[in-house]
Amino acid sequence: MGDALLENLLQKTQSTYVQRTPRSQQAHQRARLALPGGDTRSSTYFKPHPVYIARGSGAVIEDLDGNRYLDFLNNYTSLVLGHAHPAVVEAVGAALPDGTVFGAPHLAQVELAERICARMPGIDLVRFCNSGTEAVMYAVRLARIYTGKPLVIKMEGGYHGTSDVLEISVHPDVAKAGPPDKPLPLPESRGIPPGLAEVSPVAPFNDAEAVQDLLEEHRGQVAAVLLEPMMGSAGAIPPQPGYLQKLRELTRQYGCLLIFDEVQTMRFSPGGAQALYGVVPDITAIGKIIGGGFPIGGVGGTREIMSVYDPEKPGSVSHGGTFNGHPLAMIAGCATLDVLDQAAIDRLNLLAGKLIQGLREAFAQHGMRGQVTGAGSILNVHFTPQSVVNYRGAESSPEPLTRLLHLLLLERGIYTAKRGMLNISVPMAESDVQKAVEAFDDCLAVMRPAIAEAVPELLG
Ligand SMILES: Cc1ncc(COP(=O)(O)O)c(C=O)c1O
Structure with a gap:
């Protein structure tokens, strides 16, 4: 695959970006002296330097140079109400003078827990933590404790945060990852003990038969099947009809638990993706929107499973965290969920x-013949003619094209994830959606020669 045109266009687009963002460039140079590569979050880093955002209001954010963008990223789907929503600003502003956090429970945690339990069919009881990473880590540990079994089946390409236990086969090199219907579990990064891959068999998404084969192969050893109802970071890949239902049946049949990671998909309906698709898991991990813009995570499930954490029960399991149930996150979360009704x-x-x-x-x-996948209010663009039903389909989209699209959209005032993901926030209007479509259309015209060179099969 030749890519001279693509490289050229990338260079040109990067120079335009540098010219438009001198203050972000300065900030990045300063950051490099105190943060490795100037970065503290891989997902917001990009070349030639990340854009530094100074402020946001509603659907619009503004960078240090005064460039304004329609925010279709919303801090990776977490800001469902957009920026500085009056309900959140008012609630948090009113609470702030009373102090931030205490070595004691705050009533706000009960109020958020009540809202979540009332909304989510699979959550009778919930516990809070500080991130989606922790939420899924606890969900998996809970399943292992409750069942007494060691293995947790996950999906190839499934991102569940950055804990060692779940950084298995997140972005595996397809050439090394074994056959598509029986992928190898591969540690995502150096530093992850190989033993963790051994307890995490991996299946392709949207393939219930592959899960059944693993359940057969490891009969009696599987604690849970873990997945996002729609694969988020892998490319907003929705479940095919009947897939989630089939996994529900299989997990019951083989005596293991079903865990949904709803850290992204809880925004799909008041009761999350589980209510939308009518499949109730045993354990649910949540995060992002329930913090109203503050760091948050939560793990919930049936009363019986969650009683593992009940300190009044003999042999209960400890669950600590200096900032668990942080009052400001709880208060912002309540304000957010109250706005986020069915309508x-x-x-x-x-x-x-x-x-x-x-x-x-x-x-x-x-x-x-590019693809746009998605469900609820999250979507992803893929530069591939293949239908995208799992990680390998999404992986066939060349990354430099998505990177180029990201920079070209920034130039046109549209802020997205560098992987081609967009999502909608409450303050957005139909005219904002139209602006994004027009900008995308314009980008495709600019990208055409590079696309013809890099993925000729996309044309025609
Ligand atoms: C599905 C899913 N699970 C877990 C996480 C981790 O959440 P956090 O970044 O809050 O640790 C993410 C983050 O993007 C996610 O999308």
Whole structure:
């Protein structure tokens, strides 16, 4: 695959970006003296330097140079109400003078827990932590404790945060990852003990038969099957009809638990993806939107499973955390969930549907067989003609094209994830969706020669 045109265009787009963002460049140079590579979060780093955002209001954010962007990233789906929503600002502002956090429970944690238990069909009781990473880590540990079994089946490409236990086969090199229907579990990074891959058999998403084969192979050893109802970071890949239901049946049949990671998908309906798809897991990990813009995570499940943590029960398991149940996160979370009712979510999903349709039409108008996948209010663009139903389908989209799209969209005032993900927030209007579609259309025109060179099969 030749890529001279693509490289050229990337260089040119990067120079334009540098010219538009001198203050971000300065900030990055300063950051490099105190942070490795100037970075403290891999997902927000990109070349030639990340953009530094100074402020946000509603659907708009502004960088240090005063460039304004429509924010279709929303801190990776967590800011479902957009920036500085009045309900959140007011609630947190009113609470701040009373102190931030105490070595004691605060009533706000009960209020958020009550809201979550009332909304989520699979959550009778919930415990809070500080991130989605912790939430899934606890979910998996809970399953191992409750069942007394060691293995947790996960999906190839499934991102569940950065804990050692779950950084298995997140972005594996397909050439080394074994056959598509029986992928090898591979540690994601140096430093992860190989033993963790041995307790994490991996299946392709949307393939219930592959899960059944693993359940057979490891009969009596599996604590749980863990997945996102829609694969988020892997490329907003929705479940095929019947897939989640089949996993529910299989997990019951083989005597193990079903864990949903709803850290991203809880925004799909008031009761999360589990209510939308009508499949209730035994344990659910949540995060992002429930913190209203503050760090948060939560793990919930049936009363019986969650009683493992009940300090009044003999042999209960400890669950600590200096900032667990942080009052400001709890208060912001309550304010967010109160705004995020059925009508608000219906509107988000409707706008996302229009965005998906608009982006697909743009591909079609340019004679390109690109894919736009998604569900609820989260979507992803893929530069591949293959249908994207699992990690390997998404991986066939060349990363430099997505990187180029990201920079070109920034130039046009549209802020997205560098992997081609967009999501909708409450303050967005239909005209914002239209702006994103027009910008994308314009980007495709600019990218056409590079696409023709890098993925000729996309054209035609
Ligand atoms: C599905 C899923 N699970 C877990 C996590 C980890 O959450 P956090 O970044 O809050 O640790 C993420 C983060 O993007 C996620 O998308």
